[in-house]
Amino acid sequence: MVHGLAASAAVPRGMLVADAWSQLGDAVAPLSNASGRPLARTVKLLLDPLVLRPTQNPRFSGGVVAIEHVDALRQAILDAGPVLAATAAWFQLLKRARRRAGITEGHPQDLYFQRCYELAHLHGDPAALPGAADIAAAAVADVHAERGDVTVDRLRRFLTDPARTAELAGLLREAWAGRDPVPDALPTLEAEAPQRFPARDTPATHEGGATQRPLLPDTLAVLEAEAPHRLPVQDTPAAHEGEAPHPISARVAPTAPEEKAPHLLPVSDARRPPAQEAASQPAPPETDAHPGIAAFLDDCATAPDPRLWKALADDGTGTAEAARLDLPGIARGYGLTERDRPAVPELGERASKRALPKPFDRSILERLFAALTTWFHRESMADVPSLVTGEIHRSAAPWQLAEEPSRVAMVLGRDASAGLGTGDQPPAASDANARLLNRWRRESYVHRVLRLPDPIGEEVRGTRRAYLRRLWVRLHGRELRGEATAADEVWDLLDGALRSVVMDQRDRLKRSLEREEERS
Amino acid sequence: MTEYAVERTASAIRVGARPPHPERTALVEARGALLFWDVLDPRAHPAADVWDPVLAADWLWEVYGPDAADAILNGHGSVAADRTSPVLDAARDLAHLTWAAAWWPASHAAAVPALPEGILRAETAWRTAALEHLLDDEDAVERALTGVDLAAVAAYGSDPDIGRAMTELEATLTDLAESFGIELRSAARTARDDWALAAGGTTGDLVIASGGTPVDWSPVPQGLLDAAGESTWQLAQRAAEWVLTVSAPAAPGARPAELTAVLDTVEIPLRFDRGANAFTGEALAPPDVATRLARGLRMRIHAPGYPAATDPDQARLRADIIEFARRRLTAPDATLTETAAGLR
Known part of the structure; x- marks a missing residue:
């Protein structure tokens, strides 16, 4: 079915994958969509990390594949045919088991695809296997039980245990006392960071440990490196409270609770500082960031340079750029706090998805709560005490993030988002900046076509702040799950955060039209 | 066979042109490209703004066929697509459904039922x-x-x-x-009873003047106003005051919403009157309104955040749709x- 191959020296990867996939036939239908293509998550969670492995096979990466590698790519998929067919069969069984168990939490593809792939390797095709249904039921129970160790409840009990609060409060004070707003002191802080952050409990680092999942050893490294960087659709508690008539944002759009419109939520928490009218803030002046930042932003969407990405982190570029966050109004201008300057967070006693403060204003409990109430890859998180001490130290770190690449990503996001929501059309400072501004302009055209009202006021002006908040939340989540960010994932992260902000705006506009109906 | 010119701009590869009116545009937001069909244009293949050729390369061949996709991505000045595929059909259907959700012209007056x-x-x-x-x-x-x-x-x-x-x-x-x-x-x-008859009403007001204007749908959300209806106004005297009354016929299956009619300098909030099957409202008018009657009053109905239509030939466009x-x-x-x- 691939036509015209001879005409060009390279073939779209999607065409090759579709071609090979179609040869696998009906056996992989549960992993396919109605057009017969592999589901987006089939590519992201199975084909890429476990079959094609573009990290190890650069010839299979990118949008097009050179003609000489076409057969190899096709063969790689065909060779995986039997195990993919078995994976598909296991997926059907796990879905059935999930239904029987009455489980509705989480995204079945995110939660079960890789587990099914393991089962396919261990047991082959379940059709020929006595007791396959029991294995499936056990797998589902395991997926949902292994998260039992780290729950919001345990977290809350740990943080509010009177025997422990003094110690934790001391730790928090100490972490923030060691924090010096004068930039000279930052390198010291950075040098200490590695010892201060507990090692995360990942399958890769705990082989044979109690928390180890039965992953195939040779897939571990790849899974670590290529775990999907976006947070998937989550089943949030808010979605079950039945308040929203049409809880799209509660179920779908937010990848974390932060992502609900803070200004639409009831603000009742008295300990929060009074809301500032963010719109009245002057836009924070940009610094002359490291020249590598602009260079990376120019290429990250098309040809990200891994050496530059590493150099930016090695040079502490993210940390250096964080120093200004302590100047009055800067962090607020970025939408990360409502305070004039970031202040020591509280340990926290309660948290609600519906009223989460801005990231830097969140208590330790709220920060972890936000990550825990998403379901994806929670098993890769540390235990509760390590999570809490890690979060305490993280809160005092530059950008309130623990790892230098995350901080660099915040700087990249800051510069790439310049001019979003300002209404005028500033000349783009970099390719990434131009691309984000284009997405924003495209959205206004799409609104017209979809006959949606134009977002107005703070909804528009606050776009960049909402963007930086979302980016922070995603980076924070990645840190908690121990996901490294590779150079070629950065653009997806930067662009994905804006797409998510924009889609939430759209959902809010649609809901506001529907709410009007209910009010009347 | 669908033929399009291909043009490269700084930020996109443009295949053909965007349809001239939002009202006629059926859209798919694909990875790396917007695809648009003009609903009044029978051609099978969409026009496109390819904003990320690398992302779009993955699937563009499914919509245009491999040769045409290759031509789009590799610098040709025009493209001819003739291949159809289930993906193209699904894309066109999705675009059409998205259009219908936004612009389907439900109307009692034109006997176009609301979509379920x-x-x-x-x-x-x-x-x-x-x-x-x-x-x-x-x-x-x-x-x-x-x-x-x-x-x-x-x-x-x-x-x-x-x-x-x-x-x-x-x-x-x-x-x-x-x-x-x-x-x-x-x-x-x-x-709901979509086809309920509108109930007439009379008041004891002394009507000085009245008029009407075809409903303009662009500045209001979908499904509220009758797409072929005419909104009417009247200026009446009631207890020594000037009162402007406005009525805009509701679409089949309309839902309550808050609209605003602007008549001359007067803003009149409209509410859904289920009994009358219309959006109605009234407001006191400044005394000098009557003096401007001779010039003819123009009326516009809109919802917050919706821009006014700019096309001079709205009536024709509406009739076509x-x-x-x-x-x-x-x-x-x-x-x-x-x-x-x-x-x-």
């Missing part, structure tokens, strides 16, 4: 799922399924014409919901949604 919203959502989710591998929104399927109510689909299960298709749609959606972890609702709201919608109700390639609407 439950079926529209269900069919949209089904078509979205067929394209999930090429959509920009990674959560498009989940988002679409969240709005689906199975009871609305099941209600058509015993229909002699489309019952079987609806039963299949119901089964497909149930399966999709399970694969994407969405709990579907199953409690259709009771159908209404005619198109009427034909779609019985077209052989109509969507299930349109067919179901035609049955009512």
Whole structure:
């Protein structure tokens, strides 16, 4: 079915994958969509990390594949045919088991695809296997039980245990006392960071440990490196409270609770500082960031340079750029706090998805709560005490993030988002900046076509702040799950955060039209 | 055969041109490109703004065929596409359903029934799922399924014409919901009486002047005003005051909403009057309104955040779209949604 191959020296990867996939036939239908293509998550969670492995096979990466590698790519998929067919069969069984168990939490593809792939390797095709249904039921129970160790409840009990609060409060004070707003002191802080952050409990680092999942050893490294960087659709508690008539944002759009419109939520928490009218803030002046930042932003969407990405982190570029966050109004201008300057967070006693403060204003409990109430890859998180001490130290770190690449990503996001929501059309400072501004302009055209009202006021002006908040939340989540960010994932992260902000705006506009109906 | 000029701008590869009016635009937001069909243009292949050629390369061949996709991506000045595919069909259907959700011209006056919203959502989710591998929104399927109510689909299960298709749609959606972890609702709201007759009303006011103007749909949300209706106003004297009264006929299946009529310098809030099947409102008018009557009062109805239409030939555009919608109700390639609407 691939036509015209001879005409060009390279073939779209999607065409090759579709071609090979179609040869696998009906056996992989549960992993396919109605057009017969592999589901987006089939590519992201199975084909890429476990079959094609573009990290190890650069010839299979990118949008097009050179003609000489076409057969190899096709063969790689065909060779995986039997195990993919078995994976598909296991997926059907796990879905059935999930239904029987009455489980509705989480995204079945995110939660079960890789587990099914393991089962396919261990047991082959379940059709020929006595007791396959029991294995499936056990797998589902395991997926949902292994998260039992780290729950919001345990977290809350740990943080509010009177025997422990003094110690934790001391730790928090100490972490923030060691924090010096004068930039000279930052390198010291950075040098200490590695010892201060507990090692995360990942399958890769705990082989044979109690928390180890039965992953195939040779897939571990790849899974670590290529775990999907976006947070998937989550089943949030808010979605079950039945308040929203049409809880799209509660179920779908937010990848974390932060992502609900803070200004639409009831603000009742008295300990929060009074809301500032963010719109009245002057836009924070940009610094002359490291020249590598602009260079990376120019290429990250098309040809990200891994050496530059590493150099930016090695040079502490993210940390250096964080120093200004302590100047009055800067962090607020970025939408990360409502305070004039970031202040020591509280340990926290309660948290609600519906009223989460801005990231830097969140208590330790709220920060972890936000990550825990998403379901994806929670098993890769540390235990509760390590999570809490890690979060305490993280809160005092530059950008309130623990790892230098995350901080660099915040700087990249800051510069790439310049001019979003300002209404005028500033000349783009970099390719990434131009691309984000284009997405924003495209959205206004799409609104017209979809006959949606134009977002107005703070909804528009606050776009960049909402963007930086979302980016922070995603980076924070990645840190908690121990996901490294590779150079070629950065653009997806930067662009994905804006797409998510924009889609939430759209959902809010649609809901506001529907709410009007209910009010009347 | 669909032929388009291909033009390269700083930020995109433009294949053909965007349709001239939002009202006529059927859109798919794909990964790396916007695809648009003009609903009044029968050509099978869409125009496109390819904003990320690398991303779009993955699937562009499915929509245009490999040769045409190659021509678009590799610098040709024009492109001819003739290949059709199930993906192209699904994309066009999804675009069309998206258009219908925004611009379907339901009207008592023109006898265009409202689309059954439950079926529209269900069919949209089904078509979205067929394209999930090429959509920009990674959560498009989940988002679409969240709005689906199975009871609305099941209600058509015993229909002699489309019952079987609806039963299949119901089964497909149930399966999709399970694969994407969405709990579907199953409690259709009771159908409204879409074709209720408008009740007339008389007042004791002394009417000084009155007028009317065709409804302009662009500045209001979908499904509120009758697409072929005429909104009317009257200036009357009541207890020594000037009162402006406005009435805009509601679309079949209209829902309450807050609209504003602007007549001369007077803003008049409108509310849905179910009994009259119209959006109505009144406001006191400044005394000098009467003096400006001679010049003719222009009336505009809008909702917050909606820009005014700028096309001078709105009437023609509207008539074309209404005619198109009427034909779609019985077209052989109509969507299930349109067919179901035609049955009512």
